Amino acid sequence: MHSLEPVEIFNAKDLETDQEVRWCPGCGDYSILNSMKKILPELGRPRHEFVFVSGIGCSSRFPYYMHTYGMHSIHGRAASIATGLKTSRPELSVWMITGDGDSLSIGGNHLIHTLRRNPDINILLFNNQIYGLTKGQFSPTSEEGKITKSSPVGTVDHPFNPLALALGANATFIARTTDKDGKHQQEIYKRAYHHKGTSLVEIYQNCNVFNDGAFEIFTDKGTKQVSTLYLEHGKPMIFDNGNKGIKLDGLKPVVIDLTIHSADECLVHDETDKMKAFIINSFFDDVELPRPFGIIYINNGVSTFDDAMNAQLQHYKIEDKKAAFNELLKTKSYWEVK
Amino acid sequence: MSHSTQQLDRVVIKFAGDSGDGIQLTGSQFAETTALFGNDIATFPDFPAEIRAPIGTVPGVSGFQLHFGNTHIFTPGDEFDVLVALNAAALKTNLKSLKKNGIIIVNNDGFDSKNLRLANIPETDNPLKNGSLDSYQVFAIDITKLTKLAVAEFGLGNKEAERCKNMYVLGLVYWLYNRNPEKTIQFIRSRFAKQPAVAEANIKALQAGFNYGDTTETFAVQYSVAEAPTAPGVYRSINGNQATALGLLAASVNTGLPLFLGTYPITPASDILHELSKYKGYNVYSFQAEDEIAGVCAAIGAAYGGSIGVTTSSGPGIALKTEAIGLATMLELPLVICNIQRGGPSTGLPTKTEQADLLQAMYGRNGECPVVVIAPATHSDCYEMAYQAVKIAMEHTVPVMFLSDGFIANGAEPWHIKNIESLPPIQSRFITAAADTDYRPYERNENLSRNIAVPGVKGMEHRIGGLEKEHITGNISYDAANHEFMVKTRAKKVELVADILPLQTFEYGNASSKLLIIGWGSTYGTISSAVSELQTEGHDVAYTHLKYINPLPKNFSDLIKGFDKVMVAELNSGQLIKIIRDKFLKDAKGINKIQGQPFMVKEIKAEILNYLQ
Numbered sequence: 001m002h003s004l005e006p007v008e009i010f011n012a013k014d015l016e017t018d019q020e021v022r023w024c025p026g027c028g029d030y031s032i033l034n035s036m037k038k039i040l041p042e043l044g045r046p047r048h049e050f051v052f053v054s055g056i057g058c059s060s061r062f063p064y065y066m067h068t069y070g071m072h073s074i075h076g077r078a079a080s081i082a083t084g085l086k087t088s089r090p091e092l093s094v095w096m097i098t099g100d101g102d103s104l105s106i107g108g109n110h111l112i113h114t115l116r117r118n119p120d121i122n123i124l125l126f127n128n129q130i131y132g133l134t135k136g137q138f139s140p141t142s143e144e145g146k147i148t149k150s151s152p153v154g155t156v157d158h159p160f161n162p163l164a165l166a167l168g169a170n171a172t173f174i175a176r177t178t179d180k181d182g183k184h185q186q187e188i189y190k191r192a193y194h195h196k197g198t199s200l201v202e203i204y205q206n207c208n209v210f211n212d213g214a215f216e217i218f219t220d221k222g223t224k225q226v227s228t229l230y231l232e233h234g235k236p237m238i239f240d241n242g243n244k245g246i247k248l249d250g251l252k253p254v255v256i257d258l259t260i261h262s263a264d265e266c267l268v269h270d271e272t273d274k275m276k277a278f279i280i281n282s283f284f285d286d287v288e289l290p291r292p293f294g295i296i297y298i299n300n301g302v303s304t305f306d307d308a309m310n311a312q313l314q315h316y317k318i319e320d321k322k323a324a325f326n327e328l329l330k331t332k333s334y335w336e337v338k
Numbered sequence: 339m340s341h342s343t344q345q346l347d348r349v350v351i352k353f354a355g356d357s358g359d360g361i362q363l364t365g366s367q368f369a370e371t372t373a374l375f376g377n378d379i380a381t382f383p384d385f386p387a388e389i390r391a392p393i394g395t396v397p398g399v400s401g402f403q404l405h406f407g408n409t410h411i412f413t414p415g416d417e418f419d420v421l422v423a424l425n426a427a428a429l430k431t432n433l434k435s436l437k438k439n440g441i442i443i444v445n446n447d448g449f450d451s452k453n454l455r456l457a458n459i460p461e462t463d464n465p466l467k468n469g470s471l472d473s474y475q476v477f478a479i480d481i482t483k484l485t486k487l488a489v490a491e492f493g494l495g496n497k498e499a500e501r502c503k504n505m506y507v508l509g510l511v512y513w514l515y516n517r518n519p520e521k522t523i524q525f526i527r528s529r530f531a532k533q534p535a536v537a538e539a540n541i542k543a544l545q546a547g548f549n550y551g552d553t554t555e556t557f558a559v560q561y562s563v564a565e566a567p568t569a570p571g572v573y574r575s576i577n578g579n580q581a582t583a584l585g586l587l588a589a590s591v592n593t594g595l596p597l598f599l600g601t602y603p604i605t606p607a608s609d610i611l612h613e614l615s616k617y618k619g620y621n622v623y624s625f626q627a628e629d630e631i632a633g634v635c636a637a638i639g640a641a642y643g644g645s646i647g648v649t650t651s652s653g654p655g656i657a658l659k660t661e662a663i664g665l666a667t668m669l670e671l672p673l674v675i676c677n678i679q680r681g682g683p684s685t686g687l688p689t690k691t692e693q694a695d696l697l698q699a700m701y702g703r704n705g706e707c708p709v710v711v712i713a714p715a716t717h718s719d720c721y722e723m724a725y726q727a728v729k730i731a732m733e734h735t736v737p738v739m740f741l742s743d744g745f746i747a748n749g750a751e752p753w754h755i756k757n758i759e760s761l762p763p764i765q766s767r768f769i770t771a772a773a774d775t776d777y778r779p780y781e782r783n784e785n786l787s788r789n790i791a792v793p794g795v796k797g798m799e800h801r802i803g804g805l806e807k808e809h810i811t812g813n814i815s816y817d818a819a820n821h822e823f824m825v826k827t828r829a830k831k832v833e834l835v836a837d838i839l840p841l842q843t844f845e846y847g848n849a850s851s852k853l854l855i856i857g858w859g860s861t862y863g864t865i866s867s868a869v870s871e872l873q874t875e876g877h878d879v880a881y882t883h884l885k886y887i888n889p890l891p892k893n894f895s896d897l898i899k900g901f902d903k904v905m906v907a908e909l910n911s912g913q914l915i916k917i918i919r920d921k922f923l924k925d926a927k928g929i930n931k932i933q934g935q936p937f938m939v940k941e942i943k944a945e946i947l948n949y950l951q
Contacts, residue, residue: 051793063801069793072803074665080632084639088598092793113628316619325591326757334574335374
């Protein structure tokens, strides 16, 4: 349900607010903000139909820097607020801004249930594998053994792969991108916007103060080629400048050398194939395999929570509510005293 | 067989049996029939926390108490005139509250060796045989056997046949109080529409019970309670949770705004969810969330979008919602939080009543976080008070805590129906259309409530959040003076709600009475009865009842200041009394009970008399 009024012409500049952006210089969040500012004017909607809802954390300051509607809420609960808003106002474009602490730790419950219900909202999960705002404790995505202020001899926790968690919760859109690649981000955000259902985009975001270089291996020129796989729908899974590919050995993904093997042997990415999505998510657990970026899975065949609930309301809609209400008050077993 | 008929003014009956015996249904059917006849009634369902506690045991006893009469009935009654006990455990649990010489109707089959053992009664101590019931009128009837015989023709299984025994008992009690069973017959037909054999068997059992009274010589007398004089109009029976749901719905119907209920099931609040989830056609979103926090946060999200945001729960759930209520306070969004209080702390007594969340409602959040606190006085009062909760929240952009409790929620009374047209209008503070003026989110009106531009309005894009706001602009501000100003402004905004509240009055007595008793919330009926009786007995006692606790009515200070003797009755160890002492430096005395049960009239009377002397 898009607005019928003519689309307001606005550009990235119009999205600036009068608030000074207070992320640390060099923070990956700037790139995400800029990418969002680039794509918003291209979505064909007026500015006032966008709402950004966030929780708590560095990333959750985002709404203050975007001149749309926005709410900076409480820790972990943005998904619930966004669900209430989107369900009752389905015509709005609702975006949720969150981080690995906000959505995978304190708000983990809301994240999985939101994915399960599938309201038509877009979730940008800034994953920096650290607690930044509280100055450097480990997060549920920090690698095992991580030394931080709260784990001076190393963590004993095993990290989440957020997208595997999401798929397990029956997410209908999962994708991964990185703060170092604005163009890729923009493509993914646009696809997320156009997906009807909850879109979860995990963004590898560098915290240059408390966890600098966490994703360097995936973004540094020297290592990026061999350690990342950029997924394209319908294309074979090839990386390292075409030198390597992924094939299946039974159900196990393995790397093959394309100077010996043919690209025809490679697994072909199908973003609508859930089994392949499970396999792609499993790359996370194998250091020999590249980290997948791009859209891992989309399912367009699932009803959205907001549509389904509004359809119920519409189906039972009462025209003359006051008259019906007065009748309702009486119930079947009223009596009259004369 | 002819029986003499004795006229009575009022009767208290307690139906008790195993929680699988259909006691709640039996009691509510009797209540409905007797209300339909024209008696005033008050009911009090009392059931175990376990869905099916072990059959026949004391923890498994379910009870339904009802009080009906030919005058206004305030309470379900302190003691019963009649105890219907379907098994030994039910008798054991309830005997202490039966009046001396009261009537006991027992099911003989519920006192066999197995049932005695389950009730932890030595077989040698069978109360039906050991003379311990000599001071009562005992009618021991083979209810199970007679029921099975009555329904034999329908070919039901043994268990199904036995299940009809509650209808047998109901039939018998209908006969005893001269009530027409027709309404219940209709009810059974519609309830078991798909199982005609079960329906007919239940009707047969009902009639057999009725006929048993009529044809045997078991009972020498029948009783009759005349109609209560009531104002002309349309009436229905209503319990507190139904009334709460309808009051919330009325606010939505009257404003034309959607009602968004974000909630999570919890005893004794769940029935509000059940009720509201039936009303989708009225534009009601009922969102059963994954937890209490998600429930309230979704309601906040909907309120932000221009709906009426409501969350419902009981104490433990309210504790979880605390941070979100703080957010709504900071965002200055309208939000209604219904706390159907139960015994605490922690999981406490889920099915029992208590008023122990008042201080939680008043102060239980981080920072200085005032919300409006209101409490309905009776079951049907929940209708107007829930409506009022929405009105205050919407017009003053503030969260409102609505403090009902298990007693109010589940008990029922006849209600003179108040149509939608009788309710005052509600003016929301939502801006839903673009305007040429500059929008500043924390600009306020004379009530200090702010204008809320909902997302989607062109030109009013803005950001709000849980960080301290700058006055007028709503921008983040760490400024010291601004913080103090905003804390005081949020408090002042709540205080200003008093401008629209009705002035406090005396229910009984006046400013020159010797003693003032103050109550709040669900204790209204009991304290009214107690004070009314004391006045009849010649004691000059005044009574005022608070429905608005934060803020207090404007004249409350004046109303209480002349009294030397002030008592505060509440179902906790003393919470309102702390507020009264704090605000008015009154040396008030508490009347307190923390047993998961409502006050009894005699308890209140005794405490007042004690202080008077």
